[in-house]
Amino acid sequence: MKGVLKSWAVPKGLPEEAEIKRLAVAVEDHALDYIDFEGTIPEGQYGAGTVEIWDNGEYEIESMEKGKIVFTLAGKRFKGRYALIHTNEKNWLIFKIK
Numbered sequence: 001m002k003g004v005l006k007s008w009a010v011p012k013g014l015p016e017e018a019e020i021k022r023l024a025v026a027v028e029d030h031a032l033d034y035i036d037f038e039g040t041i042p043e044g045q046y047g048a049g050t051v052e053i054w055d056n057g058e059y060e061i062e063s064m065e066k067g068k069i070v071f072t073l074a075g076k077r078f079k080g081r082y083a084l085i086h087t088n089e090k091n092w093l094i095f096k097i098k
Contacts, residue, residue: 004029
């Protein structure tokens with residue numbers, strides 16, 4: 001989106017069934033150069049830990065308004081319509097739409 005990778009950490013994983021709501025925490029935007037990055041970020045550095053690509057594919061933004069993004073994923077693992085709803089500060093809810 002707009003030349004950067006928008007990112008959210010989803011501690012319990014992206015929901016695969018409709019109506020399951022999960023916490024999504026907005027994290028720092030990344031340059032497009034990082035789209036294929038996998039590896040280990042050393043302890044003490046921002047984002048420390050293992051980074052792996054769980055899925056790849058395409059997405060389409062259906063609508064984007066203040067505090068709400070509706071989009072469709074067409075990945076190898078995740079498919080379907082999802083919504084991100086802003087709750088406060090960096091916290092969002094993500095859920096799959098029927």
